[in-house]
Amino acid sequence: MKRRSESIRDKLLPAGAFLLILGIWWVLSLTGWIPQYMLPSPVDVVKAFIADFPNLMSHAWVSVEEALIGLAIGTALAFALACGMDRFLNLEKAVLPLLVASQTIPTIAIAPLLVLWMGFGVAPKIALVVITTFFPIAVGLLDGFKSADADAVALLRSMGAKRGQIFRHVKFPAALPYFFSGLRISASYAVVGAVISEWLGGFEGLGVYMTRARKAYAFDKMFAVIFLVVIVSLVLMRLVTLLRTVSMPWMGKAKKEREA
Amino acid sequence: MELLRAEGITKAFDGKSVLQDVTVALEEGELVSILGLSGSGKTTLLNIISGLIRPDAGKVILQGWDVTGRPGQISYMLQKDLLLEHKRVIDNVCLPLVITGIKKEEARKQADAYFGRFGLEGTQMLYPSQLSGGMRQRAALLRTWLCSHGVVLLDEPFSALDMITKAQMHEWYLSMMRSINLSTILITHDVDEAILLSDRICLLTGTPGMIREEIRIDTPREERKDFALTPEFLGYKQRVTAALREA
Incomplete structure (x- = not known):
């Protein structure tokens, strides 16, 4: 009670x-x-939101799509690289410092470059999302693989387990909590990344909508779209948390046990 | 019948000698303790017997086969139960079977048959975090035993348990060894535990570690219920402690 x-x-x-x-x-x-x-007063913002709702939704859908595709590609790349770095120590030594250094490059600075290289379509948007979401997941996974209990690895070796089996039964599950922490951060970056790259040119998306509202000095619409970005990001993060609960059922069990 | 023999094991790490010509033999159904202080090379010896580490010299013979440096032949259990938190108890227990390539369904069936005997009935589908300390240890033991060729190596398996649970586990282990004809090499630094459980105690002492003395406990294991309270027990304890002090 x-x-x-x-x-x-x-x-x-x-x-x-x-x-x-x-x-x-x-x-x-x-x-x-x-x-x-x-x-504008909160009431005006809500009014603007409702008045332009269908328009906002169609732009939001474009941004969410870019964010999700980028996030999926970013996750896949991060997974592949983290596995590679875990398997080959030299790869980690060579690549990890570069990865860390690359994080100091401001997103805003590379976004226009991407537009110049890839045009005004969805490609540069997705690319930017991939770049921003990749890092937290890769680093999280790498830390997770390292967090695997060395004794558990020795135990599996004593059972005659091969490298792949040790990965599947010990290392990968140990990395899952780290992976989801990274994914949660990346999910919030993903929407923001998509919006930022839309600022710099494009035909659809919340960033484009934002730019148009700004040029028209429509402050109520600006606020409305800012709130929408926040809501979309929160929903995405919440989905990650749900995914985490579903894919790690043993965590919930442990918690219930402690509370009982 | 002799089941397992580690013959003339010698090992050095970075030029520092850890084990010197250590020989341990294990008969079928026997429990042999390797008793030594911290740093006497006990765990290294167990790692060598289980095949995780190659000795510099010497051989490990299991039922007439040379298994030196070949993991996967002799099962091994540490002080930490090392149950994988993300697997249900039954999947933890049958992991060694799955590793050897047996299908999950089949492995589960094989493992399930022993849950009752190990006092784990009804815990199959739980997660390790839902078990008590003693149950976790028994589950780890069942896992160890399932992939054993009748021999298990135990590295201070009971030392993390509280006193009452530990005493219960000792009693249970002795009765279970009888019922499934299990042979055990036990590593411990606990003199009482060694006397209580062993048929023979090998004292591993010094740097590098050598077997200085072997003490046979003649009291049959069936009669050891209140063994720790008898003068006989104290006699053994005196002998073991004196031998340890000499070394």
Whole structure:
């Protein structure tokens, strides 16, 4: 019973903080301290959202599609490279420093290059998402493979297990929690990555919508689309968490045991 | 019948000699303890017997076959139970069978038959985190035993358990060894445990480790229920402790 009231409180607190900020914002725009055209009231934003809903959705769908395709390719590449680095120590020594260094390149700086190379279609958008989502997953997986219990590996060796069997039974499952942590971060990067690359040219997508709203000084639409990006990112992260629960059923069991 | 023999095992790491001409033999149905202080090379010896490490000199013979440096022949259990948290208990137990190429369904069937005897009935589909310490240890033991050729190597398997659970596990292990005709090499630094469980105790001491003395415990294993409280037991303990101190 206590547990339930605690969990209700854990949900009420952030909801309360959110409402408080919303309230302050509303008051600020109502009193006119900040001019209407610069900071539209929350009500105006909701109105803009509803008025332009079909249009927003069709743009959102394009961005989500780019984000998902990019995320899928990024994950696959990260998986392949992490496995390779785990298998060949020299590959890790050669590539990992480059990977880390590559993360200091600002996304904004490479996005225009990608557009120049690949045109205004979806290709540069997907490429940017791949680049931004790849790293957290690759590094997470690599750490995960290393986290496998050396004694468990020795035990499997004593059973006569081959390298592939050790990977399947010990290393891969040990890496799963790390993989999902990385994937969660990457999922939030994916939408933002898609939107940023759409800013720099394109025909559809939330980034394109944002650029048009900005050029028209339609602040209410700007806010509406910002919230939409946030919501889409949160939904995507939530999906990753769900996927994690489904693919690691033993984790839930352990937790229930501790609570009982 | 002699089941297993490690003959003249010698091993050095980076020029530092760890084991010197160690010979251990195991008869069928026997439990032999290798008793030694920390750092006496006990675990290295077990790694060599299980084939994980190659000795510099010497051989490991299992039922007449040379298995030196060939893992997968003699099963091995560590102090940590090393159950894989992501597998159900039954899949943990039949992992060694799956590794040797047996189909999962078939392996499960084979393993399932022994759950009752190992006091694990009804835990098949649970995850390891749902088991108690003693049960985890028994599950690890069942896994070890399933892939054994009648011989298991135990590396301080009971030392992480609390006293009561440990005593229960000792009693259970002795009765189970009888019922499935199991032979065991046990590594331990616990003198009481060695006397309580063993037919013979090999004292591995010094650097490099050598077998200084072998002590036979003559009390039949069937009569060891309250063995630890008898004068006989204390006599053995005196002998073992004295021998350890001398070394």
